[in-house]
Amino acid sequence: MKKKPVIGITMGDFNGIGPEVIAKSLLDNKIISQSIPVIIGNELVFKDIFNKLNIKKNINLLLPPIYKNILENSINIYSIIKLKNKDIKRGFSTEKGDIAAFQSLKEAITLCLKGEIDAIVTGPLSKSSLNRRGHFFQGQTEFIAKESGCEKYLMLMVSKQMKVGLVTTHHPLSDIPSLISEKLIVEKCEILYNSLRDDFNISNPLIGVCALNPHAGDNKLFGDEEEKIIKPAVKFLQKKGINIEGPFSSDSLFFKYRTSKFSAFLAMYHDQGLIPFKLISFNKGVNYSAGLPLVRTSPDHGVGYDIATKMIADETSMKEAIKLAIKIVKRRSH
Known part of the structure; x- marks a missing residue:
């Protein structure tokens, strides 16, 4: 036995x-x-x-x-x-x-x-x-x-409805723009991808990446982190063969969770990921420390x-x- x-x-x-x-x-x-x-x-x-x-x-x-x-x-x-x-x-x-x-x-x-x-x-x-x-x-x-x-790990929220990984966790909101970097997004996304494949048995996971700013920056009108940091990280990961798309405006990305093609989402900061997750999965969700x-x-x-x-x-x-x-x-x- x-x-x-x-x-x-x-x-x-x-x-x-x-x-x-x-x-x-x-x-x-x-x-x-x-x-x-x-x-x-x-x-x-x-x-x-x-x-x-x-x-x-x-x-x-x-x-x-x-x-x-x-x-x-x-x-x-x-x-x-x-x-x-x-x-x-x-x-x-x-x-x-x-x-x-x-x-x-x-x-x-x-x-x-x-x-x-x-x-x-x-x-x-x-x-x-x-x-x-x-x-x-x-x-x-x-x-x-x-x-x-x-040194490399990921806070990953898991429920039957969705999975959400966080690039940054317990930090003041005012610090988030300075904490986010192309290197950090790549690191967190690689951990998420490997965990989806190895821990959750998803053979070819697809990750949807959240933007930082409203309307994904709207061509730098509301911030340039999408153009300078997030998009280059996504392109780098795609070249490595990781199935990833984005950045998407988070309000529309999470809204489509029921019909979403994505295996998981990657949020830039704590409440961006946790608000939709808990709204849908409160008292049913799990915090998993991936990596x-x-x-x-x-x-x-x-x-x-x-x-x-x-x-x-x-x-x-x-x-x-x-x-x-x-x-x-x-x-x-x-």
Whole structure:
């Protein structure tokens, strides 16, 4: 029998909705039958969540090295963080919640690089809270890339309806024109093309590239980045044999997604790509870190402090993140 992929799931900020959506996701028989999930975080947090959700599952506590005592069809928890009941303050950002989220992420990366888990699915955490407490933290994608020694990677949003890659990610909008370059667009597009082919099994993917300016600059009337930067990048990639078209005005490009011939879109900045993606795929989409030496996915939502005490969080995006990680691990193993 072929070994099931071991999927490490970080709990994120335990005061948010991460533990809740993880617990609900592990009730999905498809996930349990096709993988061995391992929660990386704290057992007390999940015992409390299971109790609140009336989930009755066997918990298997793991000790290092975890591969020696992982059990199938059980809730495997690698409890690396010491907490007391009083530390759990759902709905509030706390230092212990932030530190625990960071530690579980760091441990998951270590386990994946050592080969003890096959993929990482990251629970949501608060970037602003971590930075406020003195940890420079641009994002989980960027941190994983740094820890794994990877300089070239791509934030790729994935759903059944569309795939959107981003040239730039978490930057002020005012900085975007100076950050975009022909070299960067080529780099991101090559990662996107390779991921579509290798991770998503699309034999000859076609990529649609967004313009930066309104109406694609309208012959330099509203900016010249299309003529000076984006078009030369597209032409260079076409000469290399990559199937790519653009730049197109993003309002019309995304509007045609239902009948689009494109396998994926490449947006110039965060909200240009994320607004249409979430409008169509919110709570169903997945953030996939393409180009990394390891497989990492995450749900497309944040920490959700405002509903963390209500037990009403929608787990669909977390389930899709786990399922996508399973699929990519299996494809890469062939």
